[in-house]
Amino acid sequence: MMILYSYWRSLAAYRVRIALHIKGIPYEVKSMDLIQGDQFNIDYRKINPQMVVPTLVDGENILTQSMAILEYIEELHPNPCLLPNDPIGRSRVRAISLISVADTHPLVIPRIRKYITQNLAHDEATLETWISNWLSKGLEAIEENLDRSKETGTYCHGDSVTFADICVVPQFGAARLFGINTEPYPRIANIFDTCMKIPAFFDSRPQVQPDFPKET
Numbered sequence: 001m002m003i004l005y006s007y008w009r010s011l012a013a014y015r016v017r018i019a020l021h022i023k024g025i026p027y028e029v030k031s032m033d034l035i036q037g038d039q040f041n042i043d044y045r046k047i048n049p050q051m052v053v054p055t056l057v058d059g060e061n062i063l064t065q066s067m068a069i070l071e072y073i074e075e076l077h078p079n080p081c082l083l084p085n086d087p088i089g090r091s092r093v094r095a096i097s098l099i100s101v102a103d104t105h106p107l108v109i110p111r112i113r114k115y116i117t118q119n120l121a122h123d124e125a126t127l128e129t130w131i132s133n134w135l136s137k138g139l140e141a142i143e144e145n146l147d148r149s150k151e152t153g154t155y156c157h158g159d160s161v162t163f164a165d166i167c168v169v170p171q172f173g174a175a176r177l178f179g180i181n182t183e184p185y186p187r188i189a190n191i192f193d194t195c196m197k198i199p200a201f202f203d204s205r206p207q208v209q210p211d212f213p214k215e216t
């Protein structure tokens with residue numbers, strides 16, 4: 001069985017959980033507490049020298065970077081298909097995905113947060129402004145893309161789930177959890193609500209992960 005190194009709050013691991021679920025691939029979760037610093041353990045570093053999650057272990061193969069993992073899963077199990085048939089469509093789906101994966105998410109991960117508060121000595125309020133600014137900017141760009149394109153359908157691209165939904169939904173969920181005003185993003189909100197009716201999205205969400213903090 002595949003092993004997924006994951007963390008309940010990780011948007012990148014969330015993307016992979018959704019894709020594995022959609023493709024019906026069973027996997028075992030190994031939880032990494034990124035706040036406690038599990039990612040820096042020497043044994044994990046041997047598996048993932050970047051010291052981040054997710055890492056997917058498929059037999060002898062170790063896969064890293066959520067987008068690269070999504071592509072791997074897609075090639076291994078083409079059905080149901082998570083990319084459009086045409087090159088322009090695939091390019092659009094990857095572009096929407098990367099607004100989140102490459103241009104938004106890296107700005108709000110734990111090591112960046114830590115750098116802002118510890119190395120640059122900014123307070124929590126400044127950190128919150130930082131996070132909220134970048135999450136919002138990403139959503140703004142995605143909303144405008146969705147609004148302008150005739151390819152936008154029930155989902156980000158057409159009427160079936162693609163990588164784009166798998167990348168946008170976790171970011172939108174994080175923005176809501178973070179208390180950001182999401183009213184300016186009605187198209188994303190609709191897609192989010194539609195996706196949440198799909199077990200692959202609903203059952204992969206942070207709040208139902210085994211390592212989600214229990215209330216004391």
Ligand SMILES: N[C@@H](CCC(=O)N[C@@H](CS)C(=O)NCC(=O)O)C(=O)O
Nearest residue numbers: 010011012052053065066109110111
């Ligand atoms: N671009 C990578 C991002 C990986 C990443 O930064 N993951 C975060 C959690 S979402 C992490 O493990 N951070 C550890 C840290 O910042 O120390 C991907 O999409 O897989």
